[in-house]
Amino acid sequence: MKKLLTIFFAGFLSFTTMANENLYPLITNVPNRDVTSLNGDWDYIVDRYEVGYYDYRLKPSQWGFFKDQKPKSETDLVEYSFEASDKMFIPRDWNSSDEKLYFYEGTVWFRRAFEFSPKQDERYFLYFGAVNYEALVYLNGEYIGSHKGGFTPFNFDVTDKLKEGENFVVVKVDNTRHKDEVPTVNTDWWNYGGITRDVLIIEEAETFVRDFSISLSEDTYTEISGWVQLDGENPQTSVKVSIPELKKEVSVTPDENGRGAFSISAKPELWSPENPKLYEISLSVAGKTMNEQIAFRHVDTRGNEILVNDKPVYLSGICIHEEAPFRGGRFNSAAEAHTLLSWAKEMNANFVRLAHYPHNEYMVREAEKMGILLWSEIPVYWTISFTNEETLQNAKNQLEEMITRDKNRGAVIIWSLANETPVSDVRNHFLTQLVEHARSIDDSRLISMAMEKEYHDAYTPAINDPLMGLVDVVSFNSYIGWYDGLPEKCSKMNWELPVNKPVIISEFGGGAKQGHHGTKNQIWTEEFQEELYIQSVAMFEKMNLAGTCPWILMDFRSPRRLLPGIQDGWNRKGLISNDGIKKKAFFIMKDWYELKN
Ligand code: GCB
Numbered sequence: 001m002k003k004l005l006t007i008f009f010a011g012f013l014s015f016t017t018m019a020n021e022n023l024y025p026l027i028t029n030v031p032n033r034d035v036t037s038l039n040g041d042w043d044y045i046v047d048r049y050e051v052g053y054y055d056y057r058l059k060p061s062q063w064g065f066f067k068d069q070k071p072k073s074e075t076d077l078v079e080y081s082f083e084a085s086d087k088m089f090i091p092r093d094w095n096s097s098d099e100k101l102y103f104y105e106g107t108v109w110f111r112r113a114f115e116f117s118p119k120q121d122e123r124y125f126l127y128f129g130a131v132n133y134e135a136l137v138y139l140n141g142e143y144i145g146s147h148k149g150g151f152t153p154f155n156f157d158v159t160d161k162l163k164e165g166e167n168f169v170v171v172k173v174d175n176t177r178h179k180d181e182v183p184t185v186n187t188d189w190w191n192y193g194g195i196t197r198d199v200l201i202i203e204e205a206e207t208f209v210r211d212f213s214i215s216l217s218e219d220t221y222t223e224i225s226g227w228v229q230l231d232g233e234n235p236q237t238s239v240k241v242s243i244p245e246l247k248k249e250v251s252v253t254p255d256e257n258g259r260g261a262f263s264i265s266a267k268p269e270l271w272s273p274e275n276p277k278l279y280e281i282s283l284s285v286a287g288k289t290m291n292e293q294i295a296f297r298h299v300d301t302r303g304n305e306i307l308v309n310d311k312p313v314y315l316s317g318i319c320i321h322e323e324a325p326f327r328g329g330r331f332n333s334a335a336e337a338h339t340l341l342s343w344a345k346e347m348n349a350n351f352v353r354l355a356h357y358p359h360n361e362y363m364v365r366e367a368e369k370m371g372i373l374l375w376s377e378i379p380v381y382w383t384i385s386f387t388n389e390e391t392l393q394n395a396k397n398q399l400e401e402m403i404t405r406d407k408n409r410g411a412v413i414i415w416s417l418a419n420e421t422p423v424s425d426v427r428n429h430f431l432t433q434l435v436e437h438a439r440s441i442d443d444s445r446l447i448s449m450a451m452e453k454e455y456h457d458a459y460t461p462a463i464n465d466p467l468m469g470l471v472d473v474v475s476f477n478s479y480i481g482w483y484d485g486l487p488e489k490c491s492k493m494n495w496e497l498p499v500n501k502p503v504i505i506s507e508f509g510g511g512a513k514q515g516h517h518g519t520k521n522q523i524w525t526e527e528f529q530e531e532l533y534i535q536s537v538a539m540f541e542k543m544n545l546a547g548t549c550p551w552i553l554m555d556f557r558s559p560r561r562l563l564p565g566i567q568d569g570w571n572r573k574g575l576i577s578n579d580g581i582k583k584k585a586f587f588i589m590k591d592w593y594e595l596k597n
Contacts, residue, residue: 096329129197207232295410315547
């Protein structure tokens with residue numbers, strides 16, 4: 001195994017390994033495929049010193065925990081045991097699963113034994129919805145590959161590695177923060193570690209549709225087009241694409257690389273927030289059929305407007321972190337996604353900013369069913385190592401995985417590439433490459449990034465980011481009335497905004513502890529937050545905006561928020577408390593958005 005080992009002593013040891021080895025091109029539309037779930041109870045060993053990986057000379061050991069050794073005799077020395085270790089339900093972050101791991105950052109080994117019966121001529125892929133942050137994956141004692149990045153899916157071809165009968169997967173998960181990673185060491189959210197999303201074995205025929213794209217063709221409402229990507233020994237097998245409800249069917253013959261384009265003349269009913277119509281489509285190859293649910297819609301800009309199906313839409317937005325309501329921790333279920341998105345709907349929102357990393361697929365699909373437009377972003381946040389080429393490759397890879405997974409989700413209208421990154425030549429260069437990369441994979445979405453404002457004079461803020469010209473939507477975060485003066489400052493502002501592009505306020509707001517009451521002049525009270533929202537929306541009325549996203553729907557855990565009695569490890573800017581109680585400011589947004597839509 002290729003390993004790059006960096007050790008430095010700064011009061012602790014830090015290991016950096018090579019990333020993304022042996023990944024198989026990402027298989028998409030996983031929720032509609034034949035799978036065996038490996039979710040459930042996994043054994044786990046907390047390995048503070050990485051003894052399961054390195055020997056006492058700090059060299060990778062041949063006899064690491066991935067071997068899952070068991071003593072063969074009464075005198076056999078084996079200093080670990082998965083079987084005798086605690087169990088954790090996967091998918092779940094370890095911080096909210098085990099009290100002892102609440103603050104833990106480091107390595108945990110997970111093991112799952114399972115019975116399997118591989119079928120002749122079928123192919124099998126081991127799929128992870130997400131593992132935060134670095135995963136080294138082993139199957140039956142053998143190294144399979146690795147992945148870096150805590151919020152995107154990855155898979156390995158394990159066709160030749162699965163056995164009849166008992167098999168075991170071992171995953172070494174390390175959520176240690178590093179300066180050169182994506183995100184970097186400094187964030188305002190909890191670094192939940194673990195196998196946080198589904199673990200599945202995907203079963204496919206020898207030749208199968210690995211990936212595909214289907215959408216309305218550009219500039220028309222009467223044609224659907226796309227492509228299929230076959231994988232296997234017979235890449236030129238024909239693929240039947242059908243949309244039964246429209247009584248349409250087309251046969252595609254891919255080229256020698258398995259790639260085939262198609263178009264269908266059809267006039268589908270359009271998906272929109274008011275009418276979240278989805279079409280069942282199917283793709284059949286050599287007798288095997290796979291379904292998918294598709295939203296047909298257009299998204300565009302015109303001057304400073306955002307258009308959905310050629311109609312201007314005000315993005316009545318709200319930011320959401322992927323944190324579970326009521327119980328805390330990461331969530332990975334349609335039910336919890338539904339709870340959060342229902343609150344957004346109750347607030348009259350038609351748009352959600354999925355902050356600050358790609359959310360789980362349940363969230364994206366649930367939003368699509370509910371008619372909620374989405375902004376999806378990668379965790380290029382604050383002070384990323386813009387000078388490091390590996391950091392750029394890592395960010396590009398996370399971007400690619402996000403777009404690959406969700407390109408068929410019509411609900412997603414914006415890919416965002418960065419949040420509050422400090423302007424400099426190296427940062428501009430880094431982000432320019434990300435913009436180019438995003439457009440080269442998917443040119444049909446709007447590109448944005450959350451920028452920062454600057455002051456021309458005391459009350460004249462402007463957006464001067466040199467990358468404004470590159471993006472389709474100019475977004476910026478602004479905390480006037482919280483980090484920047486008191487709420488009444490809002491009434492004094494004379495904004496200078498770009499006129500030729502849509503402008504969104506991608507964050508604003510302030511903190512309040514739910515149930516803490518006082519006057520509107522007392523910080524941390526619901527009344528202060530309410531006043532801040534009253535002043536903010538009055539200011540927005542005077543700006544020519546295409547959308548607004550309060551920060552944030554629900555209070556969320558953050559190691560940066562330490563004020564006892566008020567924060568206690570929570571960012572309190574939620575409009576709803578972490579136990580689901582709405583604060584007063586929620587209703588300011590609800591009433592304002594009712595007028596906007
Ligand atoms: C920001 C960040 C967000 C923070 C928020 C805050 O500008 O983008 O991640 O959580 O401010 O609460 O300060």
